[in-house]
Amino acid sequence: xxxxxxxxxxxxxxxxxxxxxxxxxxxxxxxxxxxxxxxxxxxxxxxxxxxxxxxxxxxxxxxxxxxxxxxxxxxxxxxxxxxxxxxxxxxxxxxxxxxxxxxxxxxxxxxxxxxxxxxxxxxxxxxxxxxxxxxxxxxxxxxxxxxxxxxxxxxxxxxxxxxxxxxxxxxxxxxxxxxxxxxxxxxxxxxxxxxxxxxxxxxxxxxxxxxxxxxxxxxxxxxxxxxxxxxxxxxxxxxxxxxxxxxxxxxxxxxxxxxxxxxxxxxxxxxxxxxxxxxxxxxxxxxxxxxxxxxxxxxxxxxxxxxxxxxxxxxxxxxxxxxxxxxxxxx
Amino acid sequence: xxxxxxxxxxxxxxxxxxxxxxxxxxxxxxxxxxxxxxxxxxxxxxxxxxxxxxxxxxxxxxxxxxxxxxxxxxxxxxxxxxxxxxxxxxxxxxxxxxxxxxxxxxxxxxxxxxxxxxxxxxxxxxxxxxxxxxxxxxxxxxxxxxxxxxxxxxxxxxxxxxxxxxxxxxxxxxxxxxxxxxxxxxxxxxxxxxxxxxxxxxxxxxxxxxxxxxxxxxxxxxxxxxxxxxxxxxxxxxxxxxxxxxxxxxxxxxxxxxxxxxxxxxxxxxxxxxxxxxxxxxxxxxxxxxxxxxxxxxxxxxxxxxxxxxxxxxxxxxxxxx
Numbered sequence: 001x002x003x004x005x006x007x008x009x010x011x012x013x014x015x016x017x018x019x020x021x022x023x024x025x026x027x028x029x030x031x032x033x034x035x036x037x038x039x040x041x042x043x044x045x046x047x048x049x050x051x052x053x054x055x056x057x058x059x060x061x062x063x064x065x066x067x068x069x070x071x072x073x074x075x076x077x078x079x080x081x082x083x084x085x086x087x088x089x090x091x092x093x094x095x096x097x098x099x100x101x102x103x104x105x106x107x108x109x110x111x112x113x114x115x116x117x118x119x120x121x122x123x124x125x126x127x128x129x130x131x132x133x134x135x136x137x138x139x140x141x142x143x144x145x146x147x148x149x150x151x152x153x154x155x156x157x158x159x160x161x162x163x164x165x166x167x168x169x170x171x172x173x174x175x176x177x178x179x180x181x182x183x184x185x186x187x188x189x190x191x192x193x194x195x196x197x198x199x200x201x202x203x204x205x206x207x208x209x210x211x212x213x214x215x216x217x218x219x220x221x222x223x224x225x226x227x228x229x230x231x232x233x234x235x236x237x238x239x240x241x242x243x244x245x246x247x248x249x250x251x252x253x254x255x256x257x258x259x260x261x262x263x264x265x266x267x268x269x270x271x272x273x274x275x276x277x278x279x280x281x282x283x284x285x286x287x288x289x290x291x292x293x294x295x296x297x298x299x300x301x302x303x304x305x306x307x308x309x310x311x312x313x314x315x316x317x318x319x320x321x322x323x324x325x326x327x328x329x330x331x
Numbered sequence: 332x333x334x335x336x337x338x339x340x341x342x343x344x345x346x347x348x349x350x351x352x353x354x355x356x357x358x359x360x361x362x363x364x365x366x367x368x369x370x371x372x373x374x375x376x377x378x379x380x381x382x383x384x385x386x387x388x389x390x391x392x393x394x395x396x397x398x399x400x401x402x403x404x405x406x407x408x409x410x411x412x413x414x415x416x417x418x419x420x421x422x423x424x425x426x427x428x429x430x431x432x433x434x435x436x437x438x439x440x441x442x443x444x445x446x447x448x449x450x451x452x453x454x455x456x457x458x459x460x461x462x463x464x465x466x467x468x469x470x471x472x473x474x475x476x477x478x479x480x481x482x483x484x485x486x487x488x489x490x491x492x493x494x495x496x497x498x499x500x501x502x503x504x505x506x507x508x509x510x511x512x513x514x515x516x517x518x519x520x521x522x523x524x525x526x527x528x529x530x531x532x533x534x535x536x537x538x539x540x541x542x543x544x545x546x547x548x549x550x551x552x553x554x555x556x557x558x559x560x561x562x563x564x565x566x567x568x569x570x571x572x573x574x575x576x577x578x579x580x581x582x583x584x585x586x587x588x589x590x591x592x593x594x595x596x597x598x599x600x601x602x603x604x605x606x607x608x609x610x611x612x613x614x615x616x617x618x619x620x621x622x623x624x625x626x627x628x629x630x631x632x633x634x635x636x637x638x639x640x641x642x643x644x645x646x647x648x649x650x651x652x653x
Contacts, residue, residue, distance in 0.1 A: 059547055083552075090550030097548075102541040107563040116559065117549045168549070 004074070005032035006175060006208050007056070012068035014048070014055045023279045025051040027232040028068070033176065038202065038209045040223035042216060042255070044276050047229040049212045053178045056210075057093055058085050073175060091121040094174040096198075098181040100161035104153035110137070110161075111149025114168045121172050136167035139204075140197050159190035163197055170201055177202065177209045183218065195222060216259055220244060225312070228252045231277050231287035234306060238313035248315040248323050250294045286318070294319055381643040388639015394632035398625065402445040402452070411439035413446050414597060424617065431621050434607060440618065447599040448625050454515045454584050454600070455629075459577040461519035466526025467562070467569060473527070474534035475557055485531075488524045496521050496583070497592070504592040514593060518580055525579075529572045533565050567641045574637025578630035585626055601626050 014026040026048040033039045041049045054060045056070055058077065070077040073092065080088070097103040104113060114133035118124055124132070130149070137145035140163040153161055162182060169177055182198060183191035199222050202209045211223060219226055220240070227237040228251065236249035247253050254272045274291040277283050283290055289299040298318050306316040309324060317323070382388060406413065411429070416436045423433045431440035473484035503517050537543065538561065546560050581601075587593030588602030589609075596603070601622040608618035 057548055059544060086550050086552060088550070089548055095545070095548040097541055097545055099541060103545045105542045105546070105560050105564070107566075120550050120555070165545075 005034045006037075006073055007033040007210075008069075008071040009052075009056070010069045010071075012052065012055065012070060013066070014051050014060060015065045016061070017063045017065065018280075021280055024232050024282075025279060026055065029229075029234050030068075031227055031234070031237065033208045033210060035175065035208055036206050038211060038222060038224045040211045040213060040219040040226045041229060042213060042219055042226060043229035044214060046231075046276055046279070048232040049214075049229055050180050052229075053095070053180050053210065053212055056178065057089055057095060059089075087121070090117060090174075091172045092174055093176045093178065094169040094172065096162075096165050096169045096177065096179040096182045099185045100158055100165050101153075101185065103165055104161060106153055109150050109152055110156065110164045113153075114149075114164070114171055117168045118171045132171065133167070136171055137164060140164070140167045140201065141193075142167070157190075158186050159194055162186060162190075162194050166194075166197055166201055170205055170207070173205055174207055177207050178212070179209060180212045181214070182211075183215070184213070191218070198222070216255060228255065231282060232279055233287060233316060235288070235317075236313075236315045237306075238310065242310060242313040246310075246313070248309050248313070248320045249317050250292050250319070250323070251288045251317075252315075253323075254291075254293075286316075294323075378643040382639055385639035385642055387635045388643070391632040391635025391637075391639065394628060395636065398448070398629060398632070399452075402448045405445040406442045409439060409442050411442050413442050413599075414438065422611075422615065424615075432615075432618060434618070440604075440621065443599050444601070444604060444622055444625065447594075447601050447604050447622065448629075450511060450594060450598060451581055451584055451600040451602065451626075452629065454511050454518070454594075455577050455581040457512060457515035458518040458522065458580045458584075459573055461516060462523040462576060462580075463526050463569065463573050465519065466523035467530050467565065469523070470527035470530030471534050471557055471561060471565065474531040475538055475553070475561060481531075484527070488527055491521065491524045494521065497587075497590075500587055501590075501592045504587070504595075511594070511598075514584065514587075515580075518583060522576060522580065522583075525576060526569065526572055529568055530565055533568050534561055537561050537564050567645050570640045570644060571637050574633045574640075577633050581626060581629055 009032070010030050012026055012029045013024065016023045016025060029048075029052060031039070041052065043049050051060065055064075055066055056072075056077065058080075060066065066078060068078075072088070075088070077085070077088070104110065108116070111130055111133045114136060115126065115129035118129040118132055119126075134145045134149050137149055142148050142160055142163050148156070148160070153164075156164060162185075166182075179198060183194050186194060195218060198209075198211075211219070213219060223240055225237070225239055226243040228235045228243065228249065230251050236243060236247060236252045238246075243252060244256065247256065254270075257270045258272060260269060272291055277287055277290065283300075285298075285300040285302055286292070286295070286304055289295045292299065294317075296319070302318075304316050304318045304320075306314050307320055308314045309320060315323075409430070416438055417433070418436060420429065420433050421435055423429055425432045429439050429441065431444055434440055434443070469484050469487075473481040499521065500517060504514075543556060543560060546556050551559070584593050584600060585602030585605065588600045589606040591606065594600040594603050599607075604622035605619055605626075608615070608622075612619050
C-alpha cells in the first residue's frame with residue numbers, strides 16, 4: 001500500500017427506484033484494493049455485494065442512481081462515457097459470474113467465446129485468438145483443451161465450465177478480477193478445485209481480485225483482506241486475521257459462529273435469529289439491531305459510524321470499544 | 332484431480348488418455364472423436380449432422396428438390412411452349428402428349444403448372460426473406476432497447492396488423508400490373524409483423540440471460556451483442572416461423588391470384604391456374620386439383636424442413652438417430 005491503490009471507492013451509494021419506493025442496495029461504502037491483492041466481500045444474500053460489483057463495472061440496471069466516486073487506476077469510472085467504459089470492461093476489469101451454466105452463450109463453442117472475448121479488445125486474427133483460447137483452457141486445467149475448445153458449453157460439466165469462464169476472464173490480462181460467488185453453483189469437491197485455479201491464475205497474472213462470497217470457509221483460504229457487508233452497509237473491514245480472530249463486530253462474530261467447527265463438538269449450529277431487514281423499509285438506527293444479541297438502546301437511536309480499531313481494521317458498531325475489552329457477543 | 336492445475340506434467344497421463352475419456356462423451360461415437368482432434372467442428376457441420384437424422388425434414392427437403400427439378404427441367408423436356416395455343420387440342424385430359432391436359436385455349440397445363448409454380452415459389456421466397464429480415468431486425472431492436480423504441484415498434488406492428496390485407500392488395504394490384512417482385516414486397520410489408528412479434532418475445536427472454544450480462548462485462552458493444560449473442564439464439568424459433576410464413580405467402584398469393592388481384596396474365600401462378608379451372612370443376616376436377624396439389628405439397632415440405640432445421644440449429648438438442 002505504498003502507492004495509490006488500484007481501485008479506490010469512496011462513499012458509493014447505489015439506489016434503485018422501484019414502484020414501491022427507493023431501495024438503497026449499497027449505502028456509503030468506501031474501500032480500496034491494491035494491485036495483486038485479494039479482497040473478499042462477505043455477506044448474506046441481498047446485502048449489496050453483487051450490486052457493488054456491478055456498479056463498479058457500470059453494469060447496474062437502468063433506473064439506478066449512483067453517487068460517490070469510483071477511481072480505478074487513476075480513472076474516474078463514474079464519469080466515463082459508455083464507450084470508454086466498454087473499453088475497460090473485459091480488458092482492465094473482468095468478471096466471473098456465479099452460475100457457469102447460464103453465463104455462456106449456448107450457440108457458440110467454448111473456444112469461440114474465449115476467442116471472441118479476446119477479439120473484442122485486441123486486433124487478433126481468428127486463428128491466433130483461437131490458439132490463445134486453447135492455451136488458456138490448458139492453463140486453467142481443462143484436459144484435452146484442443147478438443148474441448150470446439151465443444152459447446154452444454155457439453156461441459158459445471159466445474160469445467162467455470163474453469164472456462166475463468167479462462168475467458170483472464171484472456172486480456174485484466175488488472176482487476178471480480179469473482180461474483182464463483183463457486184456457489186458448484187459441488188463442494190469441485191469448489192475447492194475451482195478456487196485453486198482461481199488462486200493460481202490470480203498469482204500467475206498478478207491481478208487484484210475482488211472475491212464476492214457468502215462462504216467464510218472460502219475466504220479463509222484465499223483472501224488477504226475481508227470486508228463484511230450487511231443490509232447495504234459495510235459492517236467490518238480488516239485483514240484476514242483481524243476478521244477471523246479479532247473481530248470487533250457482533251454481525252461478523254455471529255457469522256463466524258454459524259459455521260461448523262472441526263474442533264469441539266457442537267450439538268447444533270448457531271444460526272443468526274431472524275431475517276435480513278427489508279431495504280425498502282430499513283429499521284431505525286443500526287440495521288443489524290433487531291437480530292443482534294448485544295443491542296442496547298443507543299443502537300435504535302442512531303446508525304453507528306464506522307470506526308478504525310486497528311491499522312486497517314474498522315468496525316461499524318456502537319459497542320466496538322466494549323467488544324474489544326472482552327464483551328462476549330454470543331453467549 | 333486436486334493437484335495444482337498448472338503442472339500438467341505431473342498429472343497421471345493415463346487419466347486423460349483419450350480412449351478412456353471417450354466414455355464420458357456419449358454424444359459422439361468413437362470414430363468421430365478421432366476426427367475431432369484434427370479440425371474443430373463447425374456449427375454448420377454439427378447442424379447438418381443433426382439435420383440428416385431428422386426423417387421428416389429429409390423428406391421435406393427431398394420433396395422440395397423434386398418439385399423444383401420438375402418445375403425447372405419439366406418444361407425443357409416438354410415440346411410445348413408456355414403460351415402456345417392449340418385450339419384444336421383444348422380441354423383435353425392428361426395424356427402422354429399433354430401430361431396434365433390442356434386448358435380452354437389449348438395451352439399445355441404441365442408447362443403452365445411448372446412455370447406458375449416457379450412464379451409462386453419466387454414470390455414466396457422473396458416475400459419470406461424480406462419479411463424475415465425486416466421483422467427480425469425490428470423485433471430484436473424493440474425488445475433489446477425496450478422503452479421508447481419498443482413502444483414505437485410495437486405500435487407500428489399493431490397498426491400493420493389491423494390493416495386489412497385484401498383491401499390494400501386489391502388497391503395495389505391496380506397499379507403494379509401483377510409483377511412478382513413488387514407483389515412480394517407488398518406481401519412482406521404486410522407479413523413482417525408475425526416475425527417481429529416472435530423475435531421480440533424471444534429476445535425479451537434472451538436479454539435477461541446471464542451470458543448477455545457476461546458479454547457486456549467483457550466489453551462488447553450493443554450492436555455486437557445483438558448480432559453476435561442475441562440473434563444467433565433467435566434462429567431456431569425464427570426458422571420455424573419463416574417456414575410457416577413461406578407457406579402463408581404461397582397460399583395468400585394463390586388466394587389473391589384466384590381472386591384476380593395477384594399475378595396478372597400473361598403470367599401465371601398456381602393460384603391463377605386454380606382460378607382459371609374453377610368454372611369447369613364439375614366436369615374436369617383434375618385441372619383444379621393438379622395446381623392445388625402442388626400448393627399443398629410445397630407448403631407441407633417447407634413446414635417439415637423448418638421443423639428439422641429448428642432442431643438442427645439448436646446446439647443443445649441431442650444427436651439422436653432416426
